[in-house]
Amino acid sequence: MIGEFLRSLECGGSIPFERFMEAALYHPDFGYYTKRVRGIGRAGDFSTWPELHSSLARAIAAWLRASPSRHVIEAGAGTGELAAGVLKHLGFFQRLRTTLHIVEISPVLRAAQEKLLKGKRVRWHRDMNAALAAADGCANIYSNELPDAFPCRVFVRADGQWKELGLKIDGNSAREVLCDCELPDSSSLQGDPPDGSRVEVHESYRRWLGSWAGSWKRGRMLTIDYGSVMPGLYHRRPAGTLRAYAHHQRLIGADVYASFGHRDITADVNFTDLENWGNGLGWKKINRSSLTGFIRSQCPRAALDSQIAEAGEAFQVLDMGSGCSGAL
Ligand SMILES: C[S@@+](CC[C@H](N)C(=O)[O-])C[C@H]1O[C@@H](n2cnc3c(N)ncnc32)[C@H](O)[C@@H]1O
Structure with a gap:
């Protein structure tokens, strides 16, 4: 049944990887996040920072206290652990x-x-436009590990050109094919890497930002995720960063396409793109740092052991503003 469904997604003989990932994560009947996610943390398939350490909730609460707003939006809240921690530390x-x-x-x-x-004083909304309408357009927004959960396009260098990764479904398995395509606006595609190099572009996240940017009049937005800026993002990672997680195991290659809907699929986030795309929507960068740097700047007395501090260097925090700053 899944094989039949996947074949129905093929256009021109293959499924663009982005469509495959979207269905694997968000299909209403068999998507990982829609149906199968068993929680996050010890009991789930992967862990996120808020499930392991309270430092991020403290730092976000300090950031919110420094530019107070009556309305705060968290996008993609997982189990709600981070929201609970932020409320607790808000004062x-x-x-x-x-x-x-x-x-x-x-x-x-x-x-x-x-x-x-x-x-608690929490309201749920189906999308960002509804949340911003409830906040009269003025809100501070934060997310942790959200862009990496958006379907990405994958590009592979072949004969000195970028081709888009597609999948051809044969029975119950998926075979990679490379297709001609129109290239998106992404710093991942700059330069002339050797044939075989792979990069990912979170173009669906860009579309998502554009779908509600017009409703956001004023506030700041904190985006926290694993990834880096260009050109460092793919340094020593010529095969790209696409991977899946199941039972806390990291899976790469053909294993990413197996067990459709039963695995989280993800890729590192290109923060150069996030900043450029935000600028294109009229937002201004206020700051960007590693997660460790962000926690230390917001909570100078936070106790971070060396393992946690090192792990935080793999994450970026981008603070952008829309409209003029000041109390909301
Ligand atoms: C990797 S999890 C991170 C969860 C949480 N922020 C944490 O740190 O534990 C990604 C979260 O984003 C949600 N998500 C993905 N796409 C979304 C979208 N378009 N709108 C709202 N939530 C989304 C998922 O359902 C999930 O809650």
């Missing part, structure tokens, strides 16, 4: 003045959030 008076809006695509994770955050 009594600011917590009273703040409504937290959560935008969550996964019904399974939304149910977990509702359970964890019961009785």
